[in-house]
Amino acid sequence: MSLPLAVILIGLSIYPLVYLLKTSFTDYQMLGMQPTKFVGLSNYSHLLTSGLFRHSLAITGAFALSAAILQMGLGTGLAFLIRSLGRRAQTVLVLLLIPTIISPAVVAFQWVQLFNYQFGPVDYLLTQIGLKPLLWTGSPHQALGSLLLVDFWEWTPFVMLLVYAGLQSLPEKIFEASAIDGSTRLQTVRFITLPMLKPVLGIALILRLIGVFKMVATIAVLTNGGPGIATESVSYYTYVNAFTYFDIGYSAALAFVQLIIIMLLVKIILRLMKRPGVRTLA
Amino acid sequence: MKRIPAWQRLLNLVLVGIALLFFLFPVYWMINTALKPPNEWLTNPPIFFPHHIYLTNFSQALIHWGGLKGLWDSLVVSVGATALSLVAGVLGAYAIARYNVGGNNFSFFVLSVLFFPPVVVSIPMFQFWRSVNLIDTFPAMVVQYSSFTVPFVTWILKGFFEDLAIELEESAMVNGATRWQAFWDVALPSVKGSVVATALLAFIFSWNAFTFAVILSQGHITTLPYILPTLMEGHYVLWGDIAAIATLAVVPIVVLAFVLQRYLVRGLSFGTIRESL
Numbered sequence: 001m002s003l004p005l006a007v008i009l010i011g012l013s014i015y016p017l018v019y020l021l022k023t024s025f026t027d028y029q030m031l032g033m034q035p036t037k038f039v040g041l042s043n044y045s046h047l048l049t050s051g052l053f054r055h056s057l058a059i060t061g062a063f064a065l066s067a068a069i070l071q072m073g074l075g076t077g078l079a080f081l082i083r084s085l086g087r088r089a090q091t092v093l094v095l096l097l098i099p100t101i102i103s104p105a106v107v108a109f110q111w112v113q114l115f116n117y118q119f120g121p122v123d124y125l126l127t128q129i130g131l132k133p134l135l136w137t138g139s140p141h142q143a144l145g146s147l148l149l150v151d152f153w154e155w156t157p158f159v160m161l162l163v164y165a166g167l168q169s170l171p172e173k174i175f176e177a178s179a180i181d182g183s184t185r186l187q188t189v190r191f192i193t194l195p196m197l198k199p200v201l202g203i204a205l206i207l208r209l210i211g212v213f214k215m216v217a218t219i220a221v222l223t224n225g226g227p228g229i230a231t232e233s234v235s236y237y238t239y240v241n242a243f244t245y246f247d248i249g250y251s252a253a254l255a256f257v258q259l260i261i262i263m264l265l266v267k268i269i270l271r272l273m274k275r276p277g278v279r280t281l282a
Numbered sequence: 283m284k285r286i287p288a289w290q291r292l293l294n295l296v297l298v299g300i301a302l303l304f305f306l307f308p309v310y311w312m313i314n315t316a317l318k319p320p321n322e323w324l325t326n327p328p329i330f331f332p333h334h335i336y337l338t339n340f341s342q343a344l345i346h347w348g349g350l351k352g353l354w355d356s357l358v359v360s361v362g363a364t365a366l367s368l369v370a371g372v373l374g375a376y377a378i379a380r381y382n383v384g385g386n387n388f389s390f391f392v393l394s395v396l397f398f399p400p401v402v403v404s405i406p407m408f409q410f411w412r413s414v415n416l417i418d419t420f421p422a423m424v425v426q427y428s429s430f431t432v433p434f435v436t437w438i439l440k441g442f443f444e445d446l447a448i449e450l451e452e453s454a455m456v457n458g459a460t461r462w463q464a465f466w467d468v469a470l471p472s473v474k475g476s477v478v479a480t481a482l483l484a485f486i487f488s489w490n491a492f493t494f495a496v497i498l499s500q501g502h503i504t505t506l507p508y509i510l511p512t513l514m515e516g517h518y519v520l521w522g523d524i525a526a527i528a529t530l531a532v533v534p535i536v537v538l539a540f541v542l543q544r545y546l547v548r549g550l551s552f553g554t555i556r557e558s559l
Contacts, residue, residue: 015406016398081298084291093547106312109528110309121330124328157305213399255405
C-alpha cells in the first residue's frame, strides 16, 4: 500500500543522500576536464578550516536566532492578539498570512522595491519624519539586518498561524476552571496556556529552523550574499559553490554537514516534546 | 473567560492595525507599481496612490515577458506535483499510521526529507535528470517538486489518521471489509477535510517553488518564480512589468487562500501541531 510513497522517498531522498555522501569524498567538478578522483576527507578538512564556512555559519546562526526569538515571540503575541478579535479573527489571519503564502521570489522583489534608497517609499517616509535614510542592502553594515527584516516579515505570520491553531485546539474548560480558581489572565497564560502550547511551539521552531537552512531565494535576489560576503549564509555558500563554481565535491560535503546540524537540532527539540506511542492495526 | 476591559480592546485593535499595515504594505506597493505608467515607477517623492489605472504593464507582462506561459507552466507543474503527492502521501500516511510501516523511525525519516535544503537535493537530481535526458521537462519538474510535498502531505495526514478512532476500521474488518475497504470507505472519508487542506498547501508550495525552478530549468519550463529574477537583471529594470508578473504570481494563491480559508487554517495548523512524530 505504501509502495508509491516508498518509491518516491527512495528515489528522491536516499538516492540523493547516497550520491551526496559519495561525491563529498571526491573532487568532482561538474564542468571539469580531469577525471574525478577520490580525495578522502579533504573536502571536510577544507570545510573545517575555511573561514568562509565559519562566517557563513555565523550568518545562518543570526537568522536562526532571529527566528527563534523574534519570530517565535512576536508570532505568538500576534496569535493571542488575533484571537481577541472574535468573529473577524479568521479574515485578519488570512490577510496577515499573505507574506508567508506568496513565493519567496515575489517577496524578494517586493523588498527590492522597498529597499531602494533613491526612490523607495520607506526611505522617503524616514526622511519625512526627520530620520536619516538607510542604505539597506547596499551597505555592508545594514545588509544583514535588512535580510533579517525580510525573513521576519515573511515568516512571523507562519508562527502566528500555528500558535493560533494551537490555541483553538485547547479545551475551553481548562480556562473556565482556571478563572473559577481565581487566577488572573496573565497567570492563566503563564501557567496553563503556554505550557499546553509547548508541542505547537516546538513544531513551529523546528519548521522555522529548517526554513532558515533552506533559504536561498531571498539572498540570491536581494544581495547575492553581499556586499562582499556580508550576507552569505551556509545555504547560499553551498549554492554558490555548487552552481557558480561547480565545485560539486566540496558543496556535497557542505550540504552533508548542514543536514547533520539540522537533524541534531530537530532531534533535540523533539526529545523535549515527546508523546507516548500510538496503537496500530497490524 | 474574563471580560476584556474596553481600553484593552481598543489597544488590541490599534495593534492589529499596525500589524496589517506592516505585513501588507510591501504587497500594496507591488500592486501600486504594477498599476503605474513607466514615468511614475521611480520618482522622488514616490507616488503612493496611482493617479489612474494603467493596465499596459499587465499586457506587457502576459505577452511580451512570457507571463501567460509562466502561468500555464506553473499551473501544470503545481497540479501535477499536488496530484502525485496526494496519491503517494495519503496511502503512505495511512500505512504508517495503521500498519506501522517501516518501524518507529520511518516517520521521522519521512519528515527528515523536509530538512534537505533544496540545494542538497538539486545537485544529484540535476545530474540524474540530465543523464536520463529529462532535464527541464514537465515530468522531471513534477517529480522533483513533489520531493518536498510528498513528505509534507504524509507527515500531516499521518497525524490525522492516528487521531481517528481505530475501532471503526476494526469493526468494519470484523464485519468482512477488506483492508482496502477499511481504508477507502471508512478512514478516508473521515479525513476528507484534511486531505483538501494538505492538497491546498502542496499546491501553494509547488506554485511558489523557487530554488528547484532556478536550478533545474534551462529556459524551457518557465514557472512564474523562475521568470521574476531573470527580469530584474540588466540596467534598465522594468519595475511596472515585473510588478505585474509578481502580482500575477500572487493573485491565484491569495484567492485560493481566501476561498479555502477554513481548510488552510485548520489543515496546516492541526496537522502540523499534532505532535505525532
